[in-house]
Amino acid sequence: MSSMENAELTIAHAPDGTSTGWNITLRALLLACTVASSGTLALPADASEMLITTTGTIGSGSETGGLFGLPDANTSLAGDTYTLSVGYDYLGPNYAAGGSFASDFESFPGIPGPVTVTVDGVPLSINLSNSLGSIREESLVAGFGSLDASNNGYNGSASTGAFVTVSQDLVCGSSNSCVPAADLLTPFIYKLLAGDFGTDQYTYNCAGFPSCTATTTFTGTETSMELQVPEPESWALLTTGLLGLGLLPRRRRA
Secondary structure, three states: OOHHHHHHHHHHOOOOOOOHHHHHHHHHHHHHHHHHHHOOOOOOOOOOOEEEEEEEEEEEEEEEOOOOOOOOOOEEOOOOEEEEEEEEOOOOOOOEEEOOEEEEEEEOOOOOEEEEEEEOOEEEEEEEOOOOOOOOEEEEEEEOOEEEEEEEEEOOOOOOOOEEEEEEEEEOOOOOOOOOOOOOOOOEEEEOOOOOEEEEEEEEEOOOOOOOOOEEEEEEEEEEEEEEOOOHHHHHHHHHHHHHHHHHHHHHHO
């Protein structure tokens, strides 16, 4: 007999003989349901609507200011490994999908979201915020065996915020299928094969550039791409559990 079954039997036989035991049992079941559903969401920590993550090796590029634990002087990044994660908080009003093609292009403002690059295990995170001083321009295109994503903007006003521009492009070879559905809503994990072509570009300028010195620019060759989106069934299960937990105290007071 499981620990949950033991808990149900103990609670259901409450010594006062009232329905309190049943309410507590239902609460326990709903809580278990909520916990179980939250474990299947597979969402990034900031719960962005979408998260595109690529990994690869830097072909060319450099950094200054010791951003990745390297010397403060201009340092080549060629040959270093990287992970690039770009979040989009939602698909914008210009989103369109049909057949084998989908796109979303939002400009001035674009779609806010976090951008994190990790080079040799050292992360650098910038959140493209929704401030009046930001200039964001986002593009997402999927279809015909490819997925192209880009975003750029500041994490504050143009005069005080750090600036990031990033792109993640994957084109599959004619014999490979890398994008399972051209709707920007179907998650997938894909490791590039022979005949595929994947390129990432990333640029970071610290707040107040060019007066500041911490900058990096690189071009990388992808080895994998992952698209994460919320799972509607899991959200529904989680919402049901939370709603049930909220209603139980009212039921006992009635």
